[in-house]
Amino acid sequence: MSQFFSVHPTNPQPRLIRQAAQIVREGGLIVFPTDSAWALGGHIGDAGLLTRIRRIRGVDDRHHFTLMCRDLSEIGTYARVDNALFRLLKATTPGTYTFILEATRELPRRVMHPKRKTIGLRVPDHPLVSALLEELGEPLLTSTLLLPGEDLPLSDIDDIVERVGKQVDLIIEAGACGPEATTVIDLTSGAPELLRAGKGDPSPFGLEAG
Numbered sequence: 001m002s003q004f005f006s007v008h009p010t011n012p013q014p015r016l017i018r019q020a021a022q023i024v025r026e027g028g029l030i031v032f033p034t035d036s037a038w039a040l041g042g043h044i045g046d047a048g049l050l051t052r053i054r055r056i057r058g059v060d061d062r063h064h065f066t067l068m069c070r071d072l073s074e075i076g077t078y079a080r081v082d083n084a085l086f087r088l089l090k091a092t093t094p095g096t097y098t099f100i101l102e103a104t105r106e107l108p109r110r111v112m113h114p115k116r117k118t119i120g121l122r123v124p125d126h127p128l129v130s131a132l133l134e135e136l137g138e139p140l141l142t143s144t145l146l147l148p149g150e151d152l153p154l155s156d157i158d159d160i161v162e163r164v165g166k167q168v169d170l171i172i173e174a175g176a177c178g179p180e181a182t183t184v185i186d187l188t189s190g191a192p193e194l195l196r197a198g199k200g201d202p203s204p205f206g207l208e209a210g
Contacts, residue, residue, distance in 0.1 A: 009175030033177030058148030
């Protein structure tokens with residue numbers, strides 16, 4: 001059984017945030033709520049982490065991982081963002097969007113999409129995640145907690161503990177978290193392309209949920 005932390009939904013306890021960050025730094029795989037769905041996450045530099053997440057998710061190496069970042073400056077470190085893109089991202093972050101962007105050389109190749117050399121990036125709006133990212137001082141490598149054969153991410157805490165508790169190192173509970181994933185928007189071709197309709201409103205990008 002993994003460790004289990006219950007933190008305050010709006011004022012997460014610093015002691016528990018420090019402990020969670022240390023588990024991440026040591027290569028631990030954590031499960032935590034976000035402003036959209038629950039997520040799996042860990043240290044960007046840990047090669048074994050990718051294998052563990054892929055095993056839980058049932059995905060191959062073409063799966064797009066997402067870096068959760070504190071702010072736009074971190075996004076600019078790991079993805080190519082011109083002035084027009086920066087203005088668009090500034091107007092829509094933090095929020096429930098994942099952006100597919102061209103990766104920079106700062107990003108380890110193993111976490112990029114193998115063919116496109118792209119990465120998902122987002123700036124979440126959630127007290128727990130913000131506090132954890134601040135404590136870490138670097139992005140989290142993440143993937144939605146969506147299990148093979150399921151249409152929606154796991155959202156019930158008892159279900160999460162039962163189904164993935166033995167496969168992860170820490171589960172953090174911080175109040176209710178629904179099953180709706182982020183809206184995924186590809187920004188690599190000039191014109192925004194909606195890849196997945198989710199919690200985020202696509203209209204700021206000139207798109208419709210359909």
